[in-house]
Structures are given as C-alpha cells and as structure tokens.
Amino acid sequence: MEQLTKHDTTLWVNHAITYFKSIGKTQKDMAKLLGIEESRLSEMKGGSGLISQNLMAKIVEYCGAPRRNPGRYEEVELYNDLQHFFDNFKSISVNRFYRKLQKLIKNDDIYSQLLDAVSPHELHYKADKETIEAMLNELFISEEFLDKCEKYSKVLLTTVGYDERPIEDFQWCNIDEAGCRILSIAGLIIKDFDSFRLLYLFSKLFSANLGFKFCNDTPLNLQPEVPSEPVILTGKCILIMKRGSLESTIINSAFFDLIGKKKSGIQLSEYRGLKLKSEQYMPDYWQEVRCELYLSDNMNYHFLIHLSPTYIGESADIDDDSGNPLKWRGDVGPDDRLIIIRNVNSLSLYQKIEEIRKWFGLPDDSLFELKQEIAKAGGYVPGARVLL
Known part of the structure; x- marks a missing residue:
C-alpha cells in the first residue's frame, strides 16, 4: 500500500475527530477507543506520523470513510517522471507487441488455425502436432524463408501512401502443379498470403532472441508488463491537448521500426476463416492522442495521457451544461x-508541456490560456507578479 500523503493523514484524523465531537466525545475518548496515544493523535492532526491500515480500518468502522473532493476514477500506468515515460515508451511498445504474439500462440483455436494453414x-495439424511444430521451428531459421521475410520487409519499409500494388504484387508464393499459389519451404506448405504475413510477424519474435520456440513452455525473456493501477484524479482540468493523424510523429516510431509505415501491409483480411482484430497481432499503432493537465486541490500538477488506436470520443458529465471544453473527457476504449x-x-x-506538444507533433504555444486557468485556480504562474 502506498504511504499516505500529509494531506491524507490530516484528512483521515480530522474526519474522525469531527465525528467523535458530533456524538459528544473528546479526543481523549477517541484515542482510547482507537488504541493510540493522545499525543500521537495530535501529531497526526498536523500531518505528521503514519496511519496504519489497522488504524484506517478502525476509523472506517467507528466513523465511516472520509469523503474526498470529487474526482475521476481511471486505471492507468503511473509514472513519476515524464522523461522516464518517454525513454521507455518505445521499448514498452515493442514488449507489448511480443506479448500479443505470445498470447496468440496460447489461444488454442488460433494456434490450430495456424498449424492447419x-x-x-x-x-494433420492435430494428429501430427509435434512434428509440424518442429518443422515450424526449422522454418524460422531456413535461408529461403528468411530471404522471403527480408524482401517483404523491404516492401513494407519502402511503400508509403495509398498505393497497394507493391503489397499485392509481392511474390510470397510459388505456383504448384495444379496452378495453386502456395509456398513450400522446410517441408511446410504455406497456403495463403495472410498465413505468410502472420508467420512474418512471428519471425520478428524469433529474431528478437527471446528464446521463443513453438511448443516450448519455457517463459520468454520479456520485460515485465507495465501494470495498471486504480487512481482517482482530484482537482480541476486546466488544459487539454489533442491530436489525430499521428502518422508523422514519434508516437508510432516503434511500429515504423518494426514494420514500416505501410500499416495495411500486415493487416489480415481473413485468416483461414478466423477473423482477428488488428489489435490482437499488430504492434501499437495509435490514431489519436489526448492529454489533460490537472491541478489538484493540493496544488499538484498531473498529466493524463490518453492513446487510442481509433477516434477518441468526448463526453461531459450528464448534469454539466456549461459547454466548457475543459469539462469534456475522452471516452476510453478497451x-x-x-x-x-x-x-x-x-x-x-511549461517545459514539460512543450515536450508533450513536441511528442504529439504540435507547434510551440505561448500557453496564455493555460496561465489564465492556473491563475483562476490559485496556482503559481512563474514570472507573473501577484498584485495584492
């Protein structure tokens, strides 16, 4: 459990004191009932000392939980430093991609479709499963398959814009005696372009030297996942920055490095009759980004960055008819x-805001409206003389 802030300690203790006063009890009575010394209670009133989980449970039992100012609940990745987030963003994106591929292999239906293809x-993909898996492992080190993957990678890296012909014309296959388009390598028969493209994606996992093998339960040498934590944002939203069309920004640089800028090159139209969402197999490709800046009641600033593979809808609280754009929130998709x-x-x-704007691909801004909002909320505006 994260240690309470000085403000939280004061909030909990003063909440309990107020309750005991309302029922005609003194601080001495309260200290005795809660099992703490009265001197310690006085310290905690000023925010000093710690409130244990046991003491919090007793306060809730006797007095109910204290009420905070209204807030916004979300489950987020939590960082203490913007630069740390930027420095790790690309490696986390790559890690997320590898984990998607690993998850596909653990899905029995999808894995069976892959073996069948x-x-x-x-x-037979069921009766001879182990044999086919061994052949797959050999496929990913065969010179012929690696040469095909390298040529396809060049097509993806050099094809931009709306021209689909380089993708459609790529010679992934051979023509067999019956005139069917197949690719026969390492004893396997790759029966359609989508199957080749899915195997091409798995070649990225093989080449990453993470210890990946088909039919291998040994854990991959992957970075830990960034956990999501439940948080409540309190205070006022004083700035919103957003942008769609992120094709030219560094936000999608991990995708560009892994695949290239031709997103359609690895989108599977149909995978052996089994429909896959692009989010299941594709590296993160963000279509829209939004950032909100919150000024809390304790005068702390927090950034909320929202990345989405689709359009971010916006909505306000149902009882808010002010029309203030700062009251609108981005709708969070799965x-x-x-x-x-x-x-x-x-x-x-202001320096951090400019760094985020640059990351978004937005131009510099004087932040005049932001400074107005900070002043309205009673915050500190560096360089501004306060007239009292």
Whole structure:
C-alpha cells in the first residue's frame, strides 16, 4: 500500500475527530477507543506520523470513510517522471507487441488455425502436432524463408501512401502443379498470403532472441508488463491537448521500426476463416492522442495521457451544461492506453508541456490560456507578479 500523503493523514484524523465531537466525545475518548496515544493523535492532526491500515480500518468502522473532493476514477500506468515515460515508451511498445504474439500462440483455436494453414498434405495439424511444430521451428531459421521475410520487409519499409500494388504484387508464393499459389519451404506448405504475413510477424519474435520456440513452455525473456493501477484524479482540468493523424510523429516510431509505415501491409483480411482484430497481432499503432493537465486541490500538477488506436470520443458529465471544453473527457476504449505523470514540478511545468506538444507533433504555444486557468485556480504562474 502506498504511504499516505500529509494531506491524507490530516484528512483521515480530522474526519474522525469531527465525528467523535458530533456524538459528544473528546479526543481523549477517541484515542482510547482507537488504541493510540493522545499525543500521537495530535501529531497526526498536523500531518505528521503514519496511519496504519489497522488504524484506517478502525476509523472506517467507528466513523465511516472520509469523503474526498470529487474526482475521476481511471486505471492507468503511473509514472513519476515524464522523461522516464518517454525513454521507455518505445521499448514498452515493442514488449507489448511480443506479448500479443505470445498470447496468440496460447489461444488454442488460433494456434490450430495456424498449424492447419502450414501443414503438408501428408500430416494433420492435430494428429501430427509435434512434428509440424518442429518443422515450424526449422522454418524460422531456413535461408529461403528468411530471404522471403527480408524482401517483404523491404516492401513494407519502402511503400508509403495509398498505393497497394507493391503489397499485392509481392511474390510470397510459388505456383504448384495444379496452378495453386502456395509456398513450400522446410517441408511446410504455406497456403495463403495472410498465413505468410502472420508467420512474418512471428519471425520478428524469433529474431528478437527471446528464446521463443513453438511448443516450448519455457517463459520468454520479456520485460515485465507495465501494470495498471486504480487512481482517482482530484482537482480541476486546466488544459487539454489533442491530436489525430499521428502518422508523422514519434508516437508510432516503434511500429515504423518494426514494420514500416505501410500499416495495411500486415493487416489480415481473413485468416483461414478466423477473423482477428488488428489489435490482437499488430504492434501499437495509435490514431489519436489526448492529454489533460490537472491541478489538484493540493496544488499538484498531473498529466493524463490518453492513446487510442481509433477516434477518441468526448463526453461531459450528464448534469454539466456549461459547454466548457475543459469539462469534456475522452471516452476510453478497451484497447486504449492511459498514462498518468504525477506531481509535475510547477517550475518545469511549461517545459514539460512543450515536450508533450513536441511528442504529439504540435507547434510551440505561448500557453496564455493555460496561465489564465492556473491563475483562476490559485496556482503559481512563474514570472507573473501577484498584485495584492
């Protein structure tokens, strides 16, 4: 459990004191009932000392839980520093891609479809499963298959814009005696372009030297996942920055490095009759990004960054008819990422905002409206003379 802030300690203790006063009890009575010394209670009133989980449970039992100011609940990736988030963003994106591929292999239906799509005629994907898996492992080190993957990679890296012909014309296959388009390598028969493209994606996992093998239960040498934590954002939203069309930004640089800028090159139209969402197999490709800046009641600044593979809808609370754009929130989809950078130093706030704008691919801004909002909320505006 994260240690309570000084403000939280004061909030909990004063809540309990107020309750005991309302029923005609003194602080001495309260200390005795809660099992703590009265001197310790006085310290905690000023925010000193710690409130244990046991003491919090007793306060809730006797007094109910204290009420905070209204807030926004989300489950987010939590960072203490913006630069740390930027420095790790690309490696986390790559890690997320590898984990998607690993998850596909663990899905029995999808895995069976993959084995069926490459099985030679004399083998059955269920009865000869181990044999086919061994052949797959050999496929990913065969010179012929690696050469095909390298050529396809060049097509993806050099094809931009709306021209689909280089993708459609790529010679992934051979023509067999019956005139069918197949690719026969390492004893396997790859029966359609989508199967080849899926195997091409798995070649990225093989080449990453993570210890990946088909039919191998040994854990991959992957980075830990970034956990999502439940948070409540309190205070006021004083700035919203957003942008769609992220094709030219560094936000999608991990995708560009892995695949190239031709997103359609690895989108599977139909995979052996089994429909896969692009989010199941494709590296993160963000279509829209949004950032909100919150000024808390304790005068702390927090960034909320929202990344989505689709359009981010916006909505306001049902009882808010002010029309103020700062009251609107981005609707969170199931494949979105939410990131919070907490406790941003007020002296470096404008610098951090410019760094985020640059990351978004937005131009520099004077932040005049932001400074107005900070002043309205009673915050500190560096360089502004306060007239009293």
